[in-house]
Amino acid sequence: MATAKEIADKAERDDIRSRWLLSAPALLIVFLAALGPLLIVVVYSFLTPGNYGDVKWQFSTDAWVSVLFERDVFDDTLSLATAYLSIFWRSVSLSLATTVLTLILGFPTAYFIATRPDHRRDIWLFLITIPFWTNLLIRTFAMQEVLRNDGIINSALKLLGITDHPVQLMYTNFAVLAGMVYVFLPLMVLPLYASMEKIDFRLVEAGYDLYATRFEVLRRIIIPLVTPGIVAGSILVFIPSLGAYVTPRVLGGGTNLMIGNLIELQFGQGRNWPLGASLSITLMAIVMVALLFYVRNTTRSDGAHG
C-alpha cells in the first residue's frame, strides 16, 4: 500500500508534468518566434555579404569590426568610426528625450483621466487610443503637414506676422522628436493610467490631512505609488523609439538617420546583411543594458523609501 508520502510525491510529479504540458505551446512559440530568428541574426552577423544582398557562407568578423571602426582604404589600419557612433548617439538621445517628454505630457494626462468619475474615464481612454486606429505612416505624414514650410505652424506664424520666412522645422531633430512624442504618447499614458487608477485616493486625502501641500503630496505619495507605471511606460516608449524607423525617415529626411534607418539601409540599398545583423545585435545589447540599469535603479530607490 502506498504511504502518504508516496501519494504526495506522485501528486507533485503529476502537477509538475501538467504544468509543463500546459506551458508547452507558449514555450514553443517563444523558441520559434523569438529565439530562432535571433539565432539567425547572430549567425548572419559573422558571415560575408553576398553580391546582391543575402550572405555567403564564409566566416568573417568584418561586420563587427565595422560597427566600431573603419578600415583605411590605403594602409588597412583601423580607426574609430564616428559615423555609426554618432547615429547611435543621436538615436539614444532622441529616444531619451522622447521618453522624458512623453512622461512630462503623459503624467498630467493620466492623472486627469484617473481622477474622472468612473463612467467618463472610458471615454477619455477611448480618445487616447484613437490615433492607434490609423496607420503609423499616415499619422507621420499628417505630422509632416503640420511641420512643413507651408504647413500649419508656418502658415499660422506668417498670418500672425511673427515671421515672413518660413521656419525650417522639417528634416530636423526637432521634427523627429515631435513626431515620436506624438506617436508614442499613448504608450506612456496607458501604463501610467493603469497604476494611477489603482491608487487609493484616500491616501491623497491622508496626505493633505497630515499637512502636506499639493506639491508634497505629488512628490511623496503619488509619484512613489505610480513608480511601476512610470517604469513600464518609459520602457514601452524608450524601446520602440530607439528602433523607430518610419518617423525619422519621413520627418528627419536623409540627414537625421536613426539606428532603425541605418539597419534598414544595410538590408536594402547597402546590401550588407552581416553589418545590418551586427548593428541589430548592438541595438539589442544597448536596450538590454539600459533596461537593466533602469529597472534596478528604480526598484532600489523604491525600496529606499522604506
Added chain:
Amino acid sequence: MRPAVEAKGVTRVFRGTGQDSVRALDNVSVAIRENEFFTLLGPSGCGKTTLLRLIAGFDFPTDGEILLYGQDIAPLPPFKRPVNTVFQSYALFPHMTVADNIGFGLKMLGRPKAEIEARVDAMLKLVHMQELKNRRTSQISGGQQQRVALARALAPQPKVLLLDEPLSALDYKLRKEMQIELKRLQHETGITFIFVTHDQEEALTMSDRIAVMSSGNILQVGTPWDVYDHPAERFVADFIGETNFLTGTVENAGNGQAQVALRSGAKIRAIAAVDFRAGSNATLMVRPEHAKLVKGRGDLGGIIENIVYFGTDTHIHVRLDEGDVFMVRQQNSRSAGCGFENGTRVGISIGDDAAQLLKD
C-alpha cells in the same frame, strides 16, 4: 466655554446629474466641547461622514459656517487645519514604514529630525507598537494598522481628532479592545475626539455625548444615557438599542405623565416629555429589559412565540393580543432556564417609569 468645533447652519448639497441633487446636510448646527468624546451616530447616508469631511476640509459646505475655537475654517484647505483624521480604511502609506507613516505629519510641518524621532517613539509607545517600528504597513495586521493610523493622526498633536468609523473593519473582540484603547487615548491626550459610527453600541460605550443623525439632520444631542433612556423621537428610540413600540390613544395627560389605552383595552401609564392632547394617537416605547414576564395577568397579555438564548440573557418574543410582537429581555442565571415555554400564555408587566410616549 467656547466650543472646540461648532457648525452653524451647515448645508451641503451634492449636485447630481440633471435634476436630482442630494441634501447630505440640511441646516445642521452643533457645538462640540473641548476634550469631549463626541460621536456622530446614524445609519449610512445620514450625513455623518459628510459633516466629518467638512470639518477635516476634504469637502466644503454649500452654506453655513464651521468654527474651530471661534475661527471660521471653512475656507482653509485641509493641510492648514490643526485637525487630523483616522480614516475608515486607515489609508496608511503603503510605501513607507510604520515610523515614517507616524512621522509624516510632523515632517510636513517642518519639525526638526530629532523632535520627529522622539515624537514617533513616544507615539509608538502610546499605542504599544515599539517592536514594529521599521515594518512596512503591508506587513502588519488589521488591528496593528489601526493603531498606526491612530498614532499617525495623533503625532502632530491636533486640536481635534476626527475618526471615521475606524473600528468597522476589525473583528468583534479586537473592536472591543480598541474601544477601551480609544477611550484611554482620549483621556491621556486630552484631545477632542469626533467619532463617526453607525454602531449604536460603540457610540453608547465610548461617547461623552452623542449626536443622532438621520437624512441630513441632527435629531438629538445628549449623553448616552439621554439618547437611550429619553429618546427625543421614534427614530432615535428605534435606532439605538432594541425597543418595543405600541400604538394607542392618549386618555389623559399632564405633569409629564400620560395614560394610554391600547386597542386590546389594556391601559398603560407612561412618561411624556412633551404634552400630548387627550384623544390623540400616540406611540409608546418600552425597552425589552424594562418589561417583565409574569405567569399570571400583567399589563399586557400574549403567547410566547420564540425564545432566543444569548448567553448573558434570553430574548423572549411574545405575540400580543393586539397582534404585535413584544420582546422581553431576561437576565440568565446559571442554574435555571428562563422558566417559560413556547406556546404558553404569559402576562407582561411594565414598570411605572418603563414606558415612554414618543412623537412620531
